[in-house]
Structures are given as C-alpha cells and as structure tokens.
Amino acid sequence: MNNQQEKEVIIVDENDVEIGFVPRSEHAKHFYRVFALWITNSKGETYLSNILKETEEEVEQSLEAFLSNMMDYINNFENSKIEVKNI
Numbered sequence: 001m002n003n004q005q006e007k008e009v010i011i012v013d014e015n016d017v018e019i020g021f022v023p024r025s026e027h028a029k030h031f032y033r034v035f036a037l038w039i040t041n042s043k044g045e046t047y048l049s050n051i052l053k054e055t056e057e058e059v060e061q062s063l064e065a066f067l068s069n070m071m072d073y074i075n076n077f078e079n080s081k082i083e084v085k086n087i
Helices: 024-029 047-079
Strands: 008-012 018-023
Touching: 008 024, 018 024
Parallel strands: none
Antiparallel strands: 008 018
C-alpha cells in the first residue's frame, strides 16, 4: 500500500465486544462492525429507490410511446392498399 501500513478494522465477538484489530484485508474472517447511513427524502424514499422509481417511469413511458408508434405503423400499413401489377 505505497509503503503505508494497511488500515485496520475493529473486530468484535458475538456480543459486539471489541476484541482487537485486524488488517482490512483480513476482516472477512472475523466479526466486525458495519455502519450505514440512509438518507431519505420527505416521501421516505432513499436516493437509490428514487433513481429506480424514476428509471422505471422513464422506461414505461418509452415503452408506451414505442408501442403506440408501432400500433400507428401497423394501422397505417393495414389501411394502405398495395397493388402489384404484372407487366
């Protein structure tokens, strides 16, 4: 790590009592504490859930527009008369 000591992680026992430190690269072999921060908007949505909701809405609108355009194309095709003449 560029001649620097690897950062350490606090390890704990089954009761969340600190029992020591291990290099970060070895933390998966032990119990360790995890912290998380969830930020929500006034509707209780997290940033990620809001992105997913917006994406679903965009895709749904795009799909509806695509299907509408396809139906118009099919209707126009069915309503047009194609004549084939033998010459």
